Amino acid sequence: xxxxxxxxxxxxxxxxxxxxxxxxxxxxxxxxxxxxxxxxxxxxxxxxxxxxxxxxxxxxxxxxxxxxxxxxxxxxxxxxxxxxxxxxxxxxxxxxxxxxxxxxxxxxxxxxx
Numbered sequence: 001x002x003x004x005x006x007x008x009x010x011x012x013x014x015x016x017x018x019x020x021x022x023x024x025x026x027x028x029x030x031x032x033x034x035x036x037x038x039x040x041x042x043x044x045x046x047x048x049x050x051x052x053x054x055x056x057x058x059x060x061x062x063x064x065x066x067x068x069x070x071x072x073x074x075x076x077x078x079x080x081x082x083x084x085x086x087x088x089x090x091x092x093x094x095x096x097x098x099x100x101x102x103x104x105x106x107x108x109x110x111x112x113x
Contacts, residue, residue, distance in 0.1 A: 004054040009104040013050060016097045017043045020073075023090050031085055035076060042073045053108070063109040070105070074098060 004010050020043045024036035046069055053062035077094055080086035 004051045007050065007054065009101060009108070010047065010050050012097055012101050012104070013046050016094065016101065017047065019094055019097065023086060027085055035080065039073065039076045042069055042076065045069050046073070060109060060112070063105055066105055070102065
C-alpha cells in the first residue's frame, strides 16, 4: 500500500484545493462566506476520501463517496461561472485538473484495488 500523500491523485486533489482557496479569495463578500466556504470544505473532504480509500481493504465505498462529493464540487464551480463570480479561464484550469482526477478515481474504483 502506497502512502496516500505519494499518490498522483492525492497530489492533483491537493492542487485543486489550492486553486479553490486561491480563487474563492476574490469572491464578492456576498458569496465568499457561503458558496466559497462550502467549496473549500467540499474540496478538503475529497482528500479525506482518498486517505480512507487508500488505507481500507474495501476501497469502493470511499471511492464512491469521493465521486459523490466530487460531483457536488463540480456543480458549485459551474454555479460560480454561471453567476459570473468565477471566470471562464479559472474554470478551465479547474476543469482540466478535475478531468484528470475523475479519471484516476474511476480507474482506481474499477480496478477494485
